[in-house]
Amino acid sequence: xxxxxxxxxERLIEVAHQVFKERGLDAPxxxxxxxxxxxxxxxxxxxxxxxxxxEAIFSSWIEEVRSHVDKAMLTEGGSREKLLAWFEEYVxxxxxxxxxxxxxxxxxxxxxxxxxxxxxxxxxANERVLEAMADDGALREGVDNLDVCRLLGGxxxxxxxxxxxxxxxxxMLDVIANGVLRS
Amino acid sequence: xxxxxxxxxERLIEVAHQVFKERGLDAPxxxxxxxxxxxxxxxxxxxxxxxxxxEAIFSSWIEEVRSHVDKAMLTEGGSREKLLAWFEEYVxxxxxxxxxxxxxxxxxxxxxxxxxxxxxxxxxANERVLEAMADDGALREGVDNLDVCRLLGGxxxxxxxxxxxxxxxxxMLDVIANGVLRS
DNA sequence: ACCTGAACACCGTTCAAGT
DNA sequence: ACCTGAACACCGTTCAAGT
Numbered sequence: 001x002x003x004x005x006x007x008x009x010e011r012l013i014e015v016a017h018q019v020f021k022e023r024g025l026d027a028p029x030x031x032x033x034x035x036x037x038x039x040x041x042x043x044x045x046x047x048x049x050x051x052x053x054x055e056a057i058f059s060s061w062i063e064e065v066r067s068h069v070d071k072a073m074l075t076e077g078g079s080r081e082k083l084l085a086w087f088e089e090y091v092x093x094x095x096x097x098x099x100x101x102x103x104x105x106x107x108x109x110x111x112x113x114x115x116x117x118x119x120x121x122x123x124x125a126n127e128r129v130l131e132a133m134a135d136d137g138a139l140r141e142g143v144d145n146l147d148v149c150r151l152l153g154g155x156x157x158x159x160x161x162x163x164x165x166x167x168x169x170x171x172m173l174d175v176i177a178n179g180v181l182r183s
Numbered sequence: 184x185x186x187x188x189x190x191x192x193e194r195l196i197e198v199a200h201q202v203f204k205e206r207g208l209d210a211p212x213x214x215x216x217x218x219x220x221x222x223x224x225x226x227x228x229x230x231x232x233x234x235x236x237x238e239a240i241f242s243s244w245i246e247e248v249r250s251h252v253d254k255a256m257l258t259e260g261g262s263r264e265k266l267l268a269w270f271e272e273y274v275x276x277x278x279x280x281x282x283x284x285x286x287x288x289x290x291x292x293x294x295x296x297x298x299x300x301x302x303x304x305x306x307x308a309n310e311r312v313l314e315a316m317a318d319d320g321a322l323r324e325g326v327d328n329l330d331v332c333r334l335l336g337g338x339x340x341x342x343x344x345x346x347x348x349x350x351x352x353x354x355m356l357d358v359i360a361n362g363v364l365r366s
Numbered sequence: 367a368c369c370t371g372a373a374c375a376c377c378g379t380t381c382a383a384g385t
Numbered sequence: 386a387c388c389t390g391a392a393c394a395c396c397g398t399t400c401a402a403g404t
Contacts, residue, residue, distance in 0.1 A: 004369080039369060042370075161289045179359055187387070224389065228388080
């Protein structure tokens, strides 16, 4: 790759990160190109679709999810406290960008989404936590990982579009925790 | 109101119902006007915002919610069966139009949304069901109506955008039911 | 090989001109 | 009082012309 192309690509990702954080994942791509000082054609050359750009934005996703799940598993207390700590971390992570919760959770089902690796990282992390719960004998039978991921994705999506803070989200996570754990 | 205005208004609602069912609540308004045989200005005169048109589309909402909650409360079995019957009815109702689940649930919080009466009807219906559960001593303490509404709205939104059928939705509703009822 | 920016398409919204 | 449709704005997307 030519040196100027390399620079443009990096600059686009950097600017897009900023713009998407400010105005949400549906922000005008014009603005990304303009602020990066390139023509719209250059943006499209590097990222043919909006999703391709989203994918680049979330590149640190996998490591972030891993570190958050590790942190949550070290929470003081029993299964319930660990599970809720993870749920809270996750919703916080997913609501960091406007529109991300819905898009990432939607790609849980379909194999061909560019966000596939991102949501898979989340699903894997959640499975780790659920398995730890199961090892403690704390998990109800018949609880499916994908269903829990979608429930949390739903909560995060609602929090995203109603601008709910952690305090408002917590009771919903309590209900899910109650539904997932033996009483 | 002049006779032709009356006719245009009715025709717009009828056509919009059709178009929104086919292409989702974000369908081009152009098409609504075109198919109704009126100029775009006429559409804007009757419905100044897209939300105003949505509001007209969901005019039968309140009665529908009422009839569904009545139906669900007549389900054979205990509290759990009734609750799940209601949850299923509601998600089905909310996913009837693409994009409706997210929009209606988002307006749960804000007082000034045109969809206010619609989501209020749902929240009231859900409260009726939860109170019936509480009267049977089946409800956990500290379960809040708004939280349950948002949880169900989240499930419906996920089902909407991942095209999940009732069969795929059911296990998520089971988790919520477990979380809401005493074990 | 890559970039630019004009050009086109699509759709939301307004408003002067009509009836 | 209401309708029409041209007109403008905004944004996504493409592509011929440049370097």
